[in-house]
Structures are given as C-alpha cells and as structure tokens.
Amino acid sequence: MKWILAALLAISPLIAQEKEPISNYQVLFSPRDHLADELISMIEKERKSIKVAVYCLTHRGIVKALTQAQERGVAIEVIVDPYSLRAKSVLRQMDKVPFPVFVWNPDVQFKQLKNGKTLKKKQPLMHDKFCVLGNDRVWTGSFNFTLDATSVHQENALVVENTTLASSYLAEFERIKKSGCIPLKTYLTNLK
DSSP: OHHHHHHHHHHHHHHHOOSSOOOEEEEEEETTTOHHHHHHHHHHHOOSEEEEEESOBOOHHHHHHHHHHHHTTOEEEEEEOGGGGTSSOGGGGGGGSSSOEEEEOOOOOEEEOTTSOEEEOOOOOOOOEEEEETTTEEEEESOOBSHHHHHTSOEEEEEEEOHHHHHHHHHHHHHHHHHHEEEHHHHHHHHO
C-alpha cells in the first residue's frame, strides 16, 4: 500500500502539470465592454490568419474588418449557421467578400419509426461562437457577431492566449468545415 501511495505522489506532478499555462486572458461583457469594438480591434492587429465559427454574423463592422484584414494579406475563413441567411442581411452581400465563407449544411438525417415510417430529424445547429486569431489567441463565449449582441443583449467573451488551446479550436474549426459545410455561393445558388 505504501508503494502505491509513493508511486502516486511521484507521478502526480506529471499528471497535474499543464501543457501550457494560461497567463494572458481577458473577460468581456456586453453591452458594457463593447464586444464588437474589441473584436474589431483584434482583427485589425492580426497579421497571419483568422478562423471564425459563429452562429450568426450580421455585424457590418466585423465583416468590414475581416474584409480589410484579407485585403492586407491575412488568411480568413468563416463558418456560419444558415440562421444568418434567414433575413436579408449582410451575409446576402457576402458573396462579394474576398474570403471564403462556409455555411453549415450537414446531410439531413432520417429516423426510422417503429411503425415503419421515416421521420426527418431536426437539422443540428452550428451554434459555436469562436474566433482563432493566428495560432495562439482564441475568442469564445456567448457573443454572436451582431449589433444587438454588442449593444443590447447580455453576452460574454473570453479571450485567451494559449497555443495549445488555439490548436484545439483550429482542429474543431476544420472538423466542422469538413463534416457539414458548403461554400456560401453554392448554398445561395441551391436556394434559388
């Protein structure tokens, strides 16, 4: 029994050791902290890449900042849920933006009922709200990229600088993109 305890005590620092400590973070709340302005400022400072997965993107200032970032050489990719396209919004004009926009559009699933009938399952949402800037900064929280989310609603955002965390979010971005997204232009063409 003593040797088990000694072994556990010997390896416990290795188990508890964090891969990379989180030393730089920021917590923001809307409307008090003007989340859209904070995000736009981060977009303006990024020099390498920005990957966005957000349920709803209708904030014109954020779209403009992403467009300007792409024009100065930042690699931009955006994934949105079809909800963003329901109303006439900025996304209807986004086929003109210089960066790729993908729409979450997974294959429709069907459920076999006991009586032999088939029922269409409810399509899942792409309800994420995160942004990866470069390879080390993650913006995440409840904040949708909309005017109401920044000026009216009670929302939050957490910004963390950590390459391990950013790597996880980048992997999730790629997984979402490969598992059920189509380019915006294809999506809009299929609606016609």
